[in-house]
Amino acid sequence: MSVKTSTPATAPAGSVAPSEAARLRKVHWYQEPRWQRLGMLLALAVTLTLMTGEEGTTRDLFFALREDFTGPGLWIWVGIAVAVWAVREFLAEQTAGAAEKSKKAAAGPLGKVRELWASKQVRAGVLVALLALAVFGPLGVERYWQQVLVDQIAIFVLLAIGLNVVIGWAGLLDLGFIAFFAIGAYSAAYWTGALPVQPPVVLNNFLVLPIAVATCLVAGVILGAPTLRLRGDYLAIVTLGFHEIVYLMAKNAEGVTEGARGVKVERFSIDLGFFAYEWKLDPMPYYWLLIGFIVLAIFLFLRLEHSKVGRAWTAIREDEVAAAATGVDTVRYKLMAFAIGASTSGVAGVAYASKVGYINPENFVILLSVLVLAYVIFGGMGSIPGVLFGAAFLVWLPEYLREWVDPKDRYMYLGALLVIMMIYRPQGVLPSRRRKRELKMAEAGIGGADATGPAEGRQQ
Missing domain, CATH: 1.10.3470 (ABC transporter involved in vitamin B12 uptake, BtuC)
Structure with a gap:
């Protein structure tokens, strides 16, 4: 009695096996947009730390880096970045809802302002006031400005x-x-x-x-x-x-x-x-x-x-x-x-x-x-x-x-x-x-x- 053994069918040339395709489609956690946004915000926090930190010196090339990365400035900027990211990721719906309510509440007053601005007399008065401010306003500032x-x-x-x-x-x-x-x-x-x-x-x-x-x-x-x-x-x-x-x-x-x-x-x-x-x-x-x-x-x-x-x-x-x-x-x-x-x-x-x-x-x-x-x-x-x-x-x-x-x-x-x-x-x-x-x-x-x-x- 002969035993028949089945052999896997040869995949066509150029095709990818299902397991390989699944592996390619897999998205690692660090590739998700949420974590990419966090990474960009943290990079921005480091950049702002360097921009607002200590000035460099020719006597010590790494003085500014040491002071910036060991001082409180780095953690302040990182905290701000993480807070912005958290609000964006987890409170987006609440923030959007609050913004929409504020927009609706302001629709009435803004409509009245638009009606007033449609008047030529109002526009002329505003322009005259702005011109007067531009002409006489600098009299009250210091000489440098x-x-x-x-x-x-x-x-x-x-x-x-x-x-x-x-x-x-x-x-x-x-x-x-x-x-x-x-x-x-x-x-x-x-x-x-x-x-x-x-x-x-x-x-x-x-x-x-x-x-x-x-x-x-x-x-x-x-x-x-x-x-x-x-x-x-x-x-x-x-x-x-x-x-x-x-x-x-x-x-x-x-x-x-x-x-x-x-x-x-x-x-x-x-x-x-x-x-x-x-x-x-x-x-x-x-x-x-x-x-x-x-x-x-x-x-x-x-x-x-x-x-x-x-x-x-x-x-x-x-x-x-x-x-x-x-x-x-x-x-x-x-x-x-x-x-x-x-x-x-x-x-x-x-x-x-x-x-x-x-x-x-x-x-x-x-x-x-x-x-x-x-x-x-x-x-x-x-x-x-x-x-x-x-x-x-x-x-x-x-x-x-x-x-x-x-x-x-x-x-x-x-x-x-x-x-x-x-x-x-x-x-x-x-x-x-x-x-x-x-x-x-x-x-x-x-x-x-x-x-x-x-x-x-x-x-x-």
Whole structure:
């Protein structure tokens, strides 16, 4: 009697045995999202411990690490991270319910506020009150913060308003915007007779303003003309190169710009015969002058946004190919965006050079272009209120941290804030309604919403 033995069937080539497939599908505990989130929060706690801990020393390379990891700071940050993780993982439903109840409770008062805001008289009154606060509020702050308001906040607000035209409205990524700022500043130095090369006629700083604006307009056209076929990253690289050209010319052309030595620039002054006034060291007259420039720029740009030109920029930003197909002269309007956006940099450059009284090429490094870009994105591209807030807040933040944070570490906090912002609110703090709607459509898979690059193909 023969005994038949069964042999396992040979698995087809390339297939995986069921036991092997089960092993591959198995998820270890450390691979679960809950524990991965805990690991990321703990890593963030360690990073914050190093950011807020002891400063290093060249005499002992591991001094800061020993002090940070043996002191109470590490356990404080770890406790905060674990508490956040526990609330997120185990109290999410309760937290969401409480938030929903709060939203419903606030719906009534918010509705009344919206009804009031719909009135033109109310809006005008609020704007007048905000303008009065901006004009007279700084009188009650100390001298240091008045200097910050003039030398940094007001100047960067002007620059951000101009860059918002290029990025927020026309969708053209410009990483060399600070080059126009340098052109405006050196225009003030040239036409006031401060450079080795003398002008045909020496002008007052106020008379230099329209010339600087015209110079920046021409420079914007020169930059825009050879870049009309470029978009996104390629355009950004070209504008970066434009900044480096301007910066290196200012640094190396010593016979024209005095090079790294820099030049002294005359301050603002008025002499009408019957009335004369000279801006001196007090920052407030400069502040009020810059407030006037900012209000004028906002008024003109808001009118421009709702004009035919503004609508053409919006069409180019959303889909340049579709805009060209519907008859928009994309070449003309992109050149206008570069030129008009650069115009405020001319004003800012003249104002800055006249206020500080001295400029050199190191006042116009590439970092400033990156910072102005960050201010616009943080506040909300395409939104004038957002740009004003973004520039003012992010310029104020490093100065506010000066008493607690080493100067070398201040921008680390700024970078962390920008990372968090881009994750949880990519549209910015005060986005435009159009930008907010685009991002919602992009999340739903309806078209692209990248305002700094070409539009993506639509899914049918």
